[in-house]
Amino acid sequence: MPENTHSNLWSVIRQDSISTTVRGDEPDEEAFLPVYEPPSVGSKVRYRGPPLTLARSRTSNPSESFLQMDTQETVVYTYNLQAGFAPLQFSVLVEPEADQPNHYTLSLSMKAGHVERALCAPVTLRLSIDPRQLDFSVFVFPPRTSLPAGCLYNLRVWLQTAGIDHRIFSDNDLWVGRDPDFRSVGDASFAVLRNATQDMLIYQGMVGRAHVSFIIRWKLVEVGLYSLSLEYEAGGAGRTLFDDCYMRLECEPQIVTFLIYVIPVTSTPAGASHRLRFWLRTPFVSHSPASSTNSQSESYIYQRIWKSDDFKIGANLNFEALGPKLVMGVRDPDSPRIERDLPCLDPSRRRSERTPTNAIGSSSRNSMFHIR
Numbered sequence: 001m002p003e004n005t006h007s008n009l010w011s012v013i014r015q016d017s018i019s020t021t022v023r024g025d026e027p028d029e030e031a032f033l034p035v036y037e038p039p040s041v042g043s044k045v046r047y048r049g050p051p052l053t054l055a056r057s058r059t060s061n062p063s064e065s066f067l068q069m070d071t072q073e074t075v076v077y078t079y080n081l082q083a084g085f086a087p088l089q090f091s092v093l094v095e096p097e098a099d100q101p102n103h104y105t106l107s108l109s110m111k112a113g114h115v116e117r118a119l120c121a122p123v124t125l126r127l128s129i130d131p132r133q134l135d136f137s138v139f140v141f142p143p144r145t146s147l148p149a150g151c152l153y154n155l156r157v158w159l160q161t162a163g164i165d166h167r168i169f170s171d172n173d174l175w176v177g178r179d180p181d182f183r184s185v186g187d188a189s190f191a192v193l194r195n196a197t198q199d200m201l202i203y204q205g206m207v208g209r210a211h212v213s214f215i216i217r218w219k220l221v222e223v224g225l226y227s228l229s230l231e232y233e234a235g236g237a238g239r240t241l242f243d244d245c246y247m248r249l250e251c252e253p254q255i256v257t258f259l260i261y262v263i264p265v266t267s268t269p270a271g272a273s274h275r276l277r278f279w280l281r282t283p284f285v286s287h288s289p290a291s292s293t294n295s296q297s298e299s300y301i302y303q304r305i306w307k308s309d310d311f312k313i314g315a316n317l318n319f320e321a322l323g324p325k326l327v328m329g330v331r332d333p334d335s336p337r338i339e340r341d342l343p344c345l346d347p348s349r350r351r352s353e354r355t356p357t358n359a360i361g362s363s364s365r366n367s368m369f370h371i372r
Contacts, residue, residue: 071098075131079138084150084177086284086301088112090138092157092168094131102126108157108169112176113282113301114251119155120169135160136168143172148180151302175304178284182259191260199253207262208271209315210234214260218253221246226253230278230306234313241276242306257281259302262311269317276311279304 075094080087089111097103107122137158146152153176157169182188191205191214203214212234219227229243249256259279267273284299320326 071096075134077134077136079136081138081140083140083153084180086112086176086178088140088176089116090157091116092136092138094134096131097124102128104131106159106168110174110176112303113284114249114255115280115282115303116248116250117305118246119174120171123168125159125166125168129161137165140174146175147185148177148182149184151175151177151180151304175279176302178301179299180302182261185261185263188261188263193257196254201258203258203260205260205262207234207274207276207311207313208264210313211315212313213238216258224248224250228305232313241278241308245305251282255282265309269314269319269321272312272314272317274311274313276308277304278306 073096077092077094079090079092081090082088091109091111093107093109095105095107097105103124103126105122105124108119109116110119137160138156140153140155142150142152143154144152153174155169155171155174156167159166159168182190189206191203191212193201194204194213195202199218199220201216203216205212205214212232215231215233215238217229217231219229221227225246225248227243228245228247229240231240232238257280259277259281261277263275263277264271265273265275279302281300281302284301286299319328
């Protein structure tokens with residue numbers, strides 16, 4: 001695919017491969033079906049599961065299955081494209097529902113650099129056609145100008161069945177690119193990496209006039225699969241911004257770095273509101289000998305993982321700027337006080353069996369500390 005593909009309004013991608021994976025190791029004494037080639041696709045279906053069970057009668061009734069898949073199988077459709085000089089690979093997974101015949105769950109993932117992560121919410125469809133011979137259209141297109149430039153795309157995944165097109169997945173906020181110019185983001189304040197261990201990184205930066213630490217944690221879920229979380233801490237208090245962001249890595253977590261920056265938002269009092277952006281960065285590895293020879297500098301693939309347009313924090317804020325009608329509360333002279341067996345106003349919250357003797361009253365459990 002030519003390198004100027006990203007300049008086209010539509011980046012239509014080709015179907016690279018279809019494969020069937022088996023999610024189980026149950027032995028089967030019957031012979032496997034041979035590899036076959038769908039006439040409309042031109043790429044092979046690699047089938048490694050038990051023999052397919054065809055319906056005895058050919059019918060268009062949706063309640064009867066043309067092809068019954070084993071519940072331990074997943075059909076994977078793979079597509080490739082290049083956006084912003086960044087090679088991307090999208091995979092559509094088709095999995096049968098164990099308790100609903102003819103129903104299949106479709107999920108979408110994107111691989112950029114050494115990282116694969118899920119996109120969009122899974123969709124369940126009822127199919128009366130062969131799930132191994134589906135035809136998808138997967139493409140991206142730039143919706144508008146963006147900062148940094150050339151990183152924002154609309155993503156669409158359509159399924160075509162008998163001349164009918166069904167939109168399955170849609171994402172209007174896909175940020176990914178190769179070596180974007182973050183210097184073009186005006187008024188941005190970037191955090192700097194200060195400490196790194198095997199499973200944790202600490203970035204420090206200025207958010208307004210507040211010194212803030214951003215703590216990133218890796219947690220190994222299984223071989224190659226990790227869970228990512230982000231929290232912040234400032235002045236002895238903090239909270240989790242997101243957790244359980246699952247990613248499949250083709251490298252060690254130490255190879256992955258991050259870009260964190262904030263942009264001030266006009267607010268009263270000044271310096272209280274910010275936009276927070278969290279990007280992941282992995283080295284770009286070219287598979288072309290010519291391009292790797294000509295490249296003299298390091299290159300990276302960036303993808304935005306998380307954002308907040310309403311990050312509220314500041315230092316020495318002037319709340320009096322809200323105006324003369326401001327009514328400020330005064331702390332009671334008897335507070336804080338120690339309470340035992342204090343009834344909880346929210347019955348859904350689980351209270352600990354024993355209140356710590358050094359705990360401050362329930363007023364200290366502010367909702368800002370709840371994990372999202």
